[in-house]
Amino acid sequence: MAENPATPAPANSRAAAKKDLPEHFKAYKHVWVFIEQERGHVHPVSFELMGAGRRLADKLGVELAGVVLGGPGEATDHAVAETFCYGADVVYTVTDPVLENYRNEPYSKALTDLVNTYKPEILLLGATTLGRDLAGSVATTLLTGLTADCTELEVDADGSLAATRPTFGGSLLCTIYTLNFRPQMATVRPRVMPMPDRVQKPIGKIVTHPLGMVEDDIVTKVLSYIPDRDSAKSNLAFADVVVSGGLGLGSAENFQLVKQLANVLGAEYGCSRPLVQKGWAATDRQIGQTGKTIRPKLYIAAGISGAIQHRVGVEGADLIVAINTDKNAPIFDFAHVGIVADAIRLLPLLTEAFRKRLSPHISDKLAG
Template sequence: RSTELPEHLKAYKGVWVFIEHDRGQVHSVSWELMGQARILADQLGVQVSGVLMGGPADDMEAFAKEAYVYGADHCHIMRDPVLQGYRNEPYTKGLTDLVNTHQPEILLLGATTMGRDLAGSVATTLGTGLTADCTELNIDGRALAATRPTFGGSLLCTIMTLAYRPQMATMRPRTAPMPRRDESRTGTISTMALGMIETDIVTKLLEFIPDANRNTVNLSYADIIVTAGKGLKNADNMKLVWGLARVLGAEVGATRAVTQAGWLEAERQVGQTGKTVRPKLYIAAGVSGAIQHRVGMEGSDIIVAINTDPNAPIFDFAHHGIVGNAMQVLPVLTATFRSHLDRRILKVA
């Protein structure tokens, strides 16, 4: 097979980020991607553009201003009543038309339920390569080198699209850091019409039912997480992680062994088949540190592990290790934090 880029595709220039938004809020993964796009584009010496699609009720000009602050030079805005609320058909047509008109060399989307649905359809329509669920993006030569975990995280592979354009990839939320804001940055806007009316579209959005616990389990974006592993022995001991979490204002996470035992809800699972997290502080109690768990949390700033086994794999990548019985350590840690954090707050007050 050919790995040469055909002449007519050499005109494709620039890095694009599809900016996902929902009920007035941009998904953080879009800004994480914007930071990555900026780095890639600077290496290539090209511009970064954001793509904003939505309905009359979406304030996309405001989102565009945010996009500049996070690194975009330009935004493509497509507004149409049929784009109010995500549906595959009109979004696929809109994004495909934008790409064919403006010819970006790289198109990035978040690996969310929307991003994966849309990226798969757009890549097929364009007949180009799409790398799924990446955790790292680089430039190799002039091409995108997208790295993703394979076989449950035991290996990584780097995938490239050499002879087709655009090069597409979806990126997992929380695998790239949030870029620094630069309030002085501005950019330009262009608009394009979708050219579809409601009667063209077969699928109807009847209703959107927001999750009841949307704000209760917000693991992906928590600053501190206390995670329970199978080493905690039983469901009753979950109160020890809850206790520490309460004192620290933390979220509670779990390994798959724990969610499968039913000690904590499935939404709390961290890892390959759960959430990717990137907190400032990650405390893992009774967690062995299996690779499938590790890939979901190794981006944390500080990792603390409590484990009875001094040879547990988690100590190979944690920053601070306590060799000890978690049932003994957790209550004391909770009490220590409580008294000392209180004292700190008192000092400030």
């Protein structure tokens, strides 16, 4: 049976596999993070990965590098400068008008050429729509392994990347190793890793690399840009306060109670997967393994059981308040505050209490 490039491996085989790596694999060093930018903005997941990459690079005793691809101009220059402020020792860049807008073909070529030329040991990308598309193409071209949607990244004693992700529908966590291929690639969803502190630093070492293709070489063309207005309505991943509802609410009408509390708190609202499946809420409001990962200061979960599929999307919250009638619900195992109560009765009371308490403060701010 052919070996899967990215495969779970017994601990006693990992050291042997690393020892028996081909001689040319020893040239692969350093940790790279792909800095995703679109329409002049760097996606926050890139800087979250810089924090994770810094930790891995320090353990391995190697450099942390950012990879910036884009068109020439202030946006790309700013992305390079910010990458140093988030901990990069060096930044690799490919700057060309062809890269002004994301297209799989030129971006894949640029990143693949960089890897083949400078040989990183670990390559991390955000598990965004763009990042997933790019990572799959690059891993296939390089004939290496790719572990997708990771929730944890670690380096073993033998220096191997241990990439952990949910599997079997989220019922288990699996740690995957890429033993006999380089680079070791992984994608991580936004908000899974904490955002590191930004430290103002001067621009450091920059390595530029040519793209080696022109516009006529590319089949796809960008004719215009139409923003996704629906997705703009939800800012779940970066909200400070999120109120969410689950099947325990019983009906779409009762889900309105979640929206009402979120409105009073100036918060975003979300839901568990079953509510999307029932049509009670839009897909962009789903939180969990197959939805959004969030890291708010406060997360209020009403009528959500808290299965592992949901847990992986919320456990990074600073404070989790769970409301459920079932005292044995799994969500109470990881919630910071658990309330055994009927959410349908409690949510309106909370909404009214917060409205009375917050309204004077809001009025004062408006007056000021």
